[in-house]
Amino acid sequence: MRDISKEGWRGVWAVAECHEGCLMPVSLELVSKARELADKLQTEATAVVFGHGISGAVCDTLMEYGAHVVQLVEHEALAVFRDDVFARVLTGLILSKRPEIVLAPATYTGKAYMPRVQTMLETGLTAGCLELDIRSDDRVLIQTRAAWGGNLFVNIVCPDARPQLVTVSPNVMIARRVVAEGRVERPEVPFEWLKSGMEVTESVHEKQDEAVRLTKADVVVVAGRGIEKRENLKLLQELADALGGAVGATRAITDLGWLPEYTQIGQTGVTVSPRLCITFGVSGAVQHTVGLRNIDILVAVNKDPAAPIFEMATYGIVADVNKILPVLLEQVKKIRCKSPA
Ligand SMILES: Cc1cc2nc3c(=O)[nH]c(=O)nc-3n(C[C@H](O)[C@H](O)[C@H](O)COP(=O)(O)OP(=O)(O)OC[C@H]3O[C@@H](n4cnc5c(N)ncnc54)[C@H](O)[C@@H]3O)c2cc1C
Structure with missing residues (x-):
């Protein structure tokens, strides 16, 4: 694992999931959790959303559930899910903004791109977390998941590398509304990030x-x-x-x-x-x-x-x-x- 200085990594991100412009409920669960963790760390919660034709209502909803910032990346190359492109765009954004924690959904798509992100960032990834909390003395994320064939619940930490990456299944966290007070940022992404080695011939809904x-x-x-x-x-x-x-x-x-x-x-x-x-x-x-x-x-x-x-x-x-x-x-x-x- 890469030895990364923990200094300069701040903020908690939740990766939202949209299907054909519609926000999936897990996104609200993750952004609410990101906000709770961010409040504990006295930092900002950010929702990251990729796609094409994403409405302003999607960003408003993410702010209503706790995002101080919405990072919206829109491009026709993101209309169809391809894990190499999603992973490259997310990794690029992470390296430029340096969040200390990134939560992603443990859905079919999240399970496909997050291991790629982890490999590119050379950090830790805990899949399928059931609970998340902050260790107050050193800003470390306590990542609880089932282990040893599910017979034990373990707390996993990633003390030395940044960011701390986790996936969380839908319906595990609770979505909570807050007073919306956020802003939308639209980062430009280089064309090379959007190139894919895959051709999608058919999408089965x-x-x-x-x-x-x-x-x-x-x-x-x-x-x-x-x-x-x-x-x-x-x-x-x-x-x-x-x-x-x-x-x-x-x-x-x-x-x-x-x-x-x-x-x-x-x-x-x-x-x-x-x-x-x-x-x-x-x-x-x-x-x-x-x-x-x-x-x-x-x-x-x-x-x-x-x-x-x-x-x-x-x-x-x-x-x-x-x-x-x-x-x-x-x-x-x-x-x-x-x-x-
Ligand atoms: C790493 C790992 C991950 C796993 N992940 C999952 C997972 O995501 N989801 C999952 O489900 N499992 C998972 N498993 C498997 C899990 O451990 C169990 O083996 C599985 O859930 C058992 O399924 P079951 O209850 O249908 O079958 P069994 O455990 O075989 O139970 C069958 C039950 O039916 C009852 N029964 C039999 N006949 C009748 C009848 N005629 N009328 C009424 N009752 C009857 C029996 O009394 C018994 O209690 C995982 C295992 C491992 C090691």
């Missing part, structure tokens, strides 16, 4: 849209290995549809190829925070449950009364999925039919 739908859903129905049969997924989808929700999965299910990878909830998947979550045949391994955050009501169905999922469940149902799922689905459908439109 469906997957991203579905993944976003899962992370935003108010109701999530989770399939675990205990559903036993692939046919049961159809019933789970019907249940989710009847409740106006989405289907998520444990790694056991995505590894089997029964559901796409983007439905995986947990340490190496997405984080969800629905009001109601119903798990079927999920044991409750910590690598999965770290992805269940701020849930109002968790209902767990498992045939083993000792399954760890019951320790965190609001309501536990000790039953065989094959027996209870059709009954539950029928009851929910009946209630739905009776409810006024």
